[in-house]
Amino acid sequence: MTPNHSSDTVAHPRIVPRRAAAPEPEPVVPPPPPRQPRRSRRPIAAEQQGRQPASPIKEATWKWYIPIYFWLGGIAAGSWVAITAEDLTGANDRDVVRAGRYLALGSVLGGTALLVLDLGRRERFLNMLRIVRSRSAMSLGSWGLTEFGMFTGVAATLQALADGALGSHAALERLAHGWPGRAVHVLGLPAALFVGSYTGVLLASTSTPAWAARTRVLGPLFLASGTASGISALGGVLGAMGGARPGVHRRLARAEMAALAAELALAMASHAAVRRLPSITREPAWQRVLRRIAIGAGIGVPLVVRAAHALQRGEPRRHLGRRDTVRRIRALIGRDERSRLERGPRGELACTALTLAGSLALRYLITHEGRRSARIADDTWTFTARRGRAPTVVLDRGEQLATEQRRQPARLRHRVVRGTVAGVITVAQEDRVRIVTENGRGYLFTVAKRRASLAQLERWRDARIPVVVRYTGIPDAGASAERIRPI
Amino acid sequence: MIAFGGRREDAGARPMEAVEHPRRPWIGAPEGAPVTEDTTVPVTQEAQRTSGTRIEPGRSYGFFTDTTLCIGCKACEVACKQWNNLPAEDFELTGASYDNTRELSATTWRHVAFIEQFDAERFEGLERPPLKPDAMPRADARGLRANLPADFEPWANLTASEQWAQPGQRWIFMSDVCKHCVDAPCLEACPTGSIIRTEFDSVYVQQDVCNGCGYCVSACPFGVVEVAHDWDGKAHKCTLCYDRLKDGLEPACAKACPTDSIQFGPVDELLRRAQERVRELRERGIPAYLYGTDGIMENECDTSRLEGLNCFFLLIDRPEVYNLPAVPKRPSSNTGVGLATSAIAALGLTAAALVAFAGGGDGR
Numbered sequence: 001m002t003p004n005h006s007s008d009t010v011a012h013p014r015i016v017p018r019r020a021a022a023p024e025p026e027p028v029v030p031p032p033p034p035r036q037p038r039r040s041r042r043p044i045a046a047e048q049q050g051r052q053p054a055s056p057i058k059e060a061t062w063k064w065y066i067p068i069y070f071w072l073g074g075i076a077a078g079s080w081v082a083i084t085a086e087d088l089t090g091a092n093d094r095d096v097v098r099a100g101r102y103l104a105l106g107s108v109l110g111g112t113a114l115l116v117l118d119l120g121r122r123e124r125f126l127n128m129l130r131i132v133r134s135r136s137a138m139s140l141g142s143w144g145l146t147e148f149g150m151f152t153g154v155a156a157t158l159q160a161l162a163d164g165a166l167g168s169h170a171a172l173e174r175l176a177h178g179w180p181g182r183a184v185h186v187l188g189l190p191a192a193l194f195v196g197s198y199t200g201v202l203l204a205s206t207s208t209p210a211w212a213a214r215t216r217v218l219g220p221l222f223l224a225s226g227t228a229s230g231i232s233a234l235g236g237v238l239g240a241m242g243g244a245r246p247g248v249h250r251r252l253a254r255a256e257m258a259a260l261a262a263e264l265a266l267a268m269a270s271h272a273a274v275r276r277l278p279s280i281t282r283e284p285a286w287q288r289v290l291r292r293i294a295i296g297a298g299i300g301v302p303l304v305v306r307a308a309h310a311l312q313r314g315e316p317r318r319h320l321g322r323r324d325t326v327r328r329i330r331a332l333i334g335r336d337e338r339s340r341l342e343r344g345p346r347g348e349l350a351c352t353a354l355t356l357a358g359s360l361a362l363r364y365l366i367t368h369e370g371r372r373s374a375r376i377a378d379d380t381w382t383f384t385a386r387r388g389r390a391p392t393v394v395l396d397r398g399e400q401l402a403t404e405q406r407r408q409p410a411r412l413r414h415r416v417v418r419g420t421v422a423g424v425i426t427v428a429q430e431d432r433v434r435i436v437t438e439n440g441r442g443y444l445f446t447v448a449k450r451r452a453s454l455a456q457l458e459r460w461r462d463a464r465i466p467v468v469v470r471y472t473g474i475p476d477a478g479a480s481a482e483r484i485r486p487i
Numbered sequence: 488m489i490a491f492g493g494r495r496e497d498a499g500a501r502p503m504e505a506v507e508h509p510r511r512p513w514i515g516a517p518e519g520a521p522v523t524e525d526t527t528v529p530v531t532q533e534a535q536r537t538s539g540t541r542i543e544p545g546r547s548y549g550f551f552t553d554t555t556l557c558i559g560c561k562a563c564e565v566a567c568k569q570w571n572n573l574p575a576e577d578f579e580l581t582g583a584s585y586d587n588t589r590e591l592s593a594t595t596w597r598h599v600a601f602i603e604q605f606d607a608e609r610f611e612g613l614e615r616p617p618l619k620p621d622a623m624p625r626a627d628a629r630g631l632r633a634n635l636p637a638d639f640e641p642w643a644n645l646t647a648s649e650q651w652a653q654p655g656q657r658w659i660f661m662s663d664v665c666k667h668c669v670d671a672p673c674l675e676a677c678p679t680g681s682i683i684r685t686e687f688d689s690v691y692v693q694q695d696v697c698n699g700c701g702y703c704v705s706a707c708p709f710g711v712v713e714v715a716h717d718w719d720g721k722a723h724k725c726t727l728c729y730d731r732l733k734d735g736l737e738p739a740c741a742k743a744c745p746t747d748s749i750q751f752g753p754v755d756e757l758l759r760r761a762q763e764r765v766r767e768l769r770e771r772g773i774p775a776y777l778y779g780t781d782g783i784m785e786n787e788c789d790t791s792r793l794e795g796l797n798c799f800f801l802l803i804d805r806p807e808v809y810n811l812p813a814v815p816k817r818p819s820s821n822t823g824v825g826l827a828t829s830a831i832a833a834l835g836l837t838a839a840a841l842v843a844f845a846g847g848g849d850g851r
Contacts, residue, residue: 054583054589054590054810056710056810056811057707057708057710058705058707058710058712059705060705061701061704061705061713061716081836081837081840082840084837084840085837085840085841085844086844088841088844089841089844089845090845091844091845118700118701119698119699119720120698120699120714120720120721120722121699121719121720124696124697124698124699125698127679127681127696127698128678128679128700130679130680130696131678131679131680133675133680135822136675136676136677136678136819137822137825138677138678139677139678140822140826141678189837190833193829193833193836193837196833197826197829197832197833198826198829200829201821201825201826201829202702204821204825205676205818205819205821205822206676206702206818207672207708207815207816207818208705212816212818212821215821215825215828216824216828217828219826219828219829219832220828220831220832223829223832223833223836224832224836227836231840251844251846254843254846255839255840255843255844257843258836258839258842258843259836259839259840262835262836262839266832310843374705377810380812381807381813383816384708384814384815384816385814386788386789386813386814422786468786483769485774487786
C-alpha cells in the first residue's frame with residue numbers, strides 16, 4: 001500500500017518522468033557504446049566473484065611435527081638396515097652397531113614424542129593400540145612403530161649393557177654382539193622397513209589428490225629416502241666421533257649411494273605422477289625451487305660424492321681437521337688406543353648434512369603439496385572426474401529391482417523392458433539410430449516422434465557426442481527411444 | 488489414527504515427580520507398575536508422526552535430500568546447532584551469495600550451499616555505465632532498474648521447471664550433510680576404533696575414545712569430518728542424531744525442514760521415493776538424477792566405491808556444482824597397493840644394502 005510496495009511500472013514518481021523524458025535529449029547524448037558482440041553464456045565463477053571456491057575436501061590437520069616424524073622414522077629405519085647388514089655380512093664393526101642402535105632408539109623416541117604432541121588429545125595416545133585395523137594405515141603404523149620401538153629399546157639396552165652400564169662383563173658383551181644381539185636385528189628388520197615405508201602409504205591412503213595420485217611411489221620413496229638418511233646419519237656420527245676402522249665409511253658410502261640412486265629415481269617418478277594436477281601446475285615459484293634444490297642438492301650432490309668415494313680405488317684420502325687434535329689427546333690418555341684414525345673421507349659431514357636436509361625437505365615438500373592440493377578444488381575435480389567412460393547403463397530398472405537387488409548381475413541388465421543406455425551414435429537414418437556403448441555393445445532404436453530431429457542425430461553422430469537414451473521395448477527388436485539427449 | 492503413546496496427555500496429567508523413566512521422562516510409568524525396559528526399540532515413536540516411519544535398530548536409516556525443494560532457509564542448520572548444542576562460528580560475511588557458513592565443519596553438521604547460476608549476460612544491464620550521480624536517486628533496486636532496458640526481467644518469466652532446466656537462470660540450494668557412506672572411509676581410517684557404525688547404520692564418532700589424530704579428516708572424500716583443534720581437540724561430524732533415533736525421534740534437521748527437502752527414513756524406502764521423484768522431474772524436463780545410490784539412477788556420478796551413501800541427494804546439475812566429487816574414491820583401497828610396492832622396495836633396498844656391505848671389507 002505504501003509507495004515502496006508499488007511495482008516498477010507504476011513506479012516511483014522520480015523515475016517515471018526520467019523515463020518519459022528520455023527520448024527528448026537523445027540526439028544530444030552520444031550514442032551508447034555498442035553492445036558487446038559476444039554474450040558470455042558462462043556462469044559467473046566463484047573466482048570472478050572475488051572469492052576462493054570452497055574445496056570439497058579438508059586438508060590434513062597435522063602440524064609441522066608430522067614431516068619431522070616421517071624424517072626421524074626414516075633415519076631410525078635406515079640405521080637399522082645398516083646395522084643389520086653389518087651383522088649379516090660378517091663385517092660386524094662394533095662402532096657401527098653401537099652408533100646404529102643408539103641412533104635408531106633416539107630417532108624412534110623423538111618421532112613418537114612428535115606423534116603424541118600432534119594429537120588433539122595427547123593424553124589418549126594409548127587409544128591407538130585399542131584395535132588393529134588392517135584397512136587403516138594409521139592403525140597399522142601405530143602397531144608397527146610400537147613393535148619397532150620395542151626392538152630398538154631391546155637393542156639399545158643390550159648395547160648399554162655391553163658399554164658397561166652394569167659394569168664390564170664379557171658375557172654381556174657376548175650377549176650384545178653375539179647371536180642374541182644379531183637375532184634382535186634380524187627380527188626387527190621387517191618392522192624397521194615397515195616404519196620406514198608406511199608413512200608414505202599413510203599419506204597415499206587419504207582423499208588428498210596430490211598424495212593419493214602417487215600411491216605406488218610414496219611408500220618406496222619414503223623408504224629409500226629414510227634408508228639413505230639413516231645410513232648417512234650413521235656415517236656422520238662415526239665421522240664426527242672419529243676412529244672408525246678403515247672400510248667402514250666405504251661400506252656406508254656404497255650403501256648410501258644405492259639408496260640415494262633409488263631415492264632419486266623415485267622422487268622423479270613421484271613428481272611425474274602428480275605433474276598434471278592443477279595444484280602442481282599452478283604451484284608457487286618457491287615450491288618449484290625447493291623441489292629442485294631438494295632433489296639436486298639433497299640427493300644429486302651426495303649421490304655423486306658418495307659414488308666417487310665408493311668407487312674410488314685405493315685408500316681414501318684422510319681428512320685431518322680440528323677434531324684430530326682431540327682424538328690425539330684421547331689416544332694419549334689411553335681412551336682411544338686405535339692408531340688407525342679415520343674420520344671418513346673429505347666432505348663426510350657436509351655430505352651427511354646434505355642428505356639429511358634433502359630428505360627432510362622432500363618430506364616437507366610432499367606434505368605441503370598435499371595440504372595445498374586439498375585446498376585447491378580443481379585438484380579434487382581432476383582426481384575424482386569420470387575418466388574415459390561415458391555414464392554407463394543408467395540403471396532405471398524399476399523400483400523393485402532397484403531396491404531389492406541393488407547390485408544386479410550384468411547378464412540381467414538388458415532384459416528389462418524399460419531402460420536407459422548411454423553411448424555414441426554410430427548410425428542415424430530417418431528415425432532409426434544405432435548406439436554403441438563404451439563396452440562396444442550395439443543397440444538399435446526407433447526414435448519416437450519429435451524426440452530428436454534427424455539433423456540433431458547426425459550432428460551428435462558426427463561429433464561423437466555421447467547420448468543417453470531412455471527406451472521402452474527390447475533393444476534391436478523394435479525398442480523405441482522415448483528420450484534421447486546428449487550428455 | 489497412528490498409535491502414539493500420547494506424550495501430551497500423559498505429561499500434562501501427571502506431575503513430573505511421578506515420572507520413573509530416567510531417560511524418557513515424558514513416558515511416565517503408571518504408579519506401581521514395573522517399568523518395562525525394552526532397550527532395543529525406542530518406546531516412543533514420534534518419528535511415525537513426523538516422518539511416517541518407525542525407528543527400529545537393525546535397519547538402515549538416512550536422509551534423502553531433494554535439492555529441488557530446498558529454499559535455502561537454513562532451518563536445518565539452526566535446528567542441528569540447537570539440538571546438538573554446537574557453538575557458533577566466527578561471524579564473517581563471505582560474499583558468497585547468502586552462504587556465510589561456507590562448509591561443513593566440526594561445529595557445523597548441516598550446511599546449506601547457495602549456488603548462483605546466472606549468466607554474465609544477465610548482469611549486462613547492471614554493468615552498463617555510467618549513471619550520473621544525480622541520475623540515481625537512491626542506491627536501491629529501483630534506482631538500478633531505472634537504467635535497465637524496459638524489457639529487462641531477471642527471471643524472464645520462466646516457470647520454475649524452465650528455470651531449473653536452464654543453468655544460466657537459476658539459483659539452487661543444497662543442504663549438505665555427512666553422507667553416512669555404506670563403506671565409510673573415515674571409519675576405515677580411524678586407528679582408535681572411535682568411529683563406529685551404529686545399529687541404525689549411521690557412522691558415529693565416539694567422543695570418549697577419539698584422540699584427535701585427524702586421519703579421518705584426510706580420509707573423508709567429502710570434507711565432512713573435522714578435528715576441533717581450538718575447541719576440544721576431537722573429531723566431530725553429523726551423528727544422524729543418534730540420541731534422537733534411540734528415542735524414536737527423527738533427526739532435528741529433517742524435522743525442521745519446512746519443504747521436506749530433507750526426508751528422513753529407512754534407506755530402501757527413501758530410494759523408492761527418490762526414484763519416483765526423479766521420474767516425475769524428468770517428465771517435466773528437469774534433468775534430475777540421484778547422487779549416492781550406487782548405480783540407481785546415477786548418471787553424472789559413480790559412488791560405487793563407497794557402496795553408495797545412506798544420505799543421498801537429488802541433483803539437477805553436475806555433482807561438482809554442488810561441491811560433490813563425481814567419482815568419490817575410497818582411500819583405504821590405496822593401503823594394500825602402497826604396502827605391496829613398499830614391500831618390493833624393502834626387499835630391493837635390503838638386498839642392495841647387503842651387497843654394499845658385503846663388498847666393503849678392510850681397505851678394499
